[in-house]
Amino acid sequence: MHELGIVFHIIRSVEEVGRANQVRHIRAVALELGEVSGVVEEYLQDCWKWAAARSAMLDGAQLKVRTIPARTVCEACGEVYPTVQYGRQCPACKSEQTHLVQGNEMMIQEIEVDPESEAVPAADE
Template identity: 30%
Template sequence: MHELSIACNLVETADAAARTAGASRVRVVRLQIGAIAGIAEEALRFSFPIAAANTLLAQAELVVVPVPVQIYCAACDQPHTLEPPYVLRCPRCQSPANRLLHGRELQIESIEIEEKQEEKQELEDATAYP
């Protein structure tokens, strides 16, 4: 149950990036979470608003893009996507899969921000077409 600490890291990183970009708030955070990353999405969703309180992410929507487990089979010389329960073996030829291509992702893909200079921009827009 380390989702709260993951949520804190997430908020810290995204908040810093948003501030650097001059954002007034973050609308959406998009994450990639691998199927065997060891993170429970439900627990992360529960922790997120607690971690996000009083930051630019306070009202942000959390979008989780699940990443399926994919292995590379040397015998077939091609990647295969696995279904749970995960047995790291080639689903076609059954040889053990020593290379995991995807499934352990724990990544912030992107954030969608609103920029600060909105009022100024609106003013410029208003004067652009007299």
């Protein structure tokens, strides 16, 4: 149920942005998900469908997921290699002094607003 908790947090953040921009309905949310973020996209989509349907602002909204490949850098030799394939040990020099440079992201990138649903003109801007 780990994905459901994450979906609740996404919805809370997106609704906050929506309210701040006088948005009534959102048609899609774009999310960047790292390959080793620990989130299973299939489960995330299932939870999303269930939870979005319970939000007036997000009912029927699509969750667009872009996967970010995981890359690890070796502190000993500087090699940058694919994390999923080689894990924590550098394939070039066998050092275990390595760290992840990308691949654990969970970023809400952007929100697509339903054009017809835009409320009265925003006060500012």
